[in-house]
Amino acid sequence: MSETRIIYVSAGVLLRPDNSLLLATRPSGKSMAGLWELPGGKIEPGETPESALIREMGEELAVTLKRDDLSPLTFASHGYDSFHLVMPVFLARNWEGEPVPQEGQDLAWVKPGALKTMPAPAADVPLFDFLERHLTKHVGA
Numbered sequence: 001m002s003e004t005r006i007i008y009v010s011a012g013v014l015l016r017p018d019n020s021l022l023l024a025t026r027p028s029g030k031s032m033a034g035l036w037e038l039p040g041g042k043i044e045p046g047e048t049p050e051s052a053l054i055r056e057m058g059e060e061l062a063v064t065l066k067r068d069d070l071s072p073l074t075f076a077s078h079g080y081d082s083f084h085l086v087m088p089v090f091l092a093r094n095w096e097g098e099p100v101p102q103e104g105q106d107l108a109w110v111k112p113g114a115l116k117t118m119p120a121p122a123a124d125v126p127l128f129d130f131l132e133r134h135l136t137k138h139v140g141a
């Protein structure tokens, strides 16, 4: 029986008062370059999902998040060819700083109803569906 390699990634939904959320393209040169994803990245040894996300938001977007700004929202679990992705997703409504791409990404603030128009990694398709239903239902589109 072949072993499944699990990759743990932490991702964040930065939600503005107008109910738009931030997506970023994967930088060129990386796997799945150009697709729209939630900001975040791999959880390194010794990190919690929260500390990894806080670090990634600083590295990728120069945004400062505090632990108390993060609420657990949902997760993705998706089998890619070479690994299985497990990705806790946190919601943040407060942060310090305006997101500025640090790695050449494009950024877009997207309303939940428009998420499905954004080409995304396979793991994000059910996630975008969830966000559309959840954020539209509970916050108003």
Ligand SMILES: Nc1nc2c([nH]c(=O)n2[C@@H]2O[C@H](COP(=O)(O)OP(=O)(O)OP(=O)(O)O)[C@@H](O)[C@H]2O)c(=O)[nH]1
Pocket (backbone or CB within 6 Å): 009, 010, 011, 030, 031, 032, 036, 037, 038, 039, 040, 041, 042, 085, 121, 122, 123, 124
């Ligand atoms: N941050 C983020 N990663 C995602 C999302 N959806 C998804 O499949 N992923 C995958 O989760 C992994 C994220 O890790 P990462 O962004 O730190 O990866 P990396 O830059 O080191 O990528 P690399 O392994 O291609 O060098 C990638 O394989 C990425 O394709 C998402 O919405 N946000």
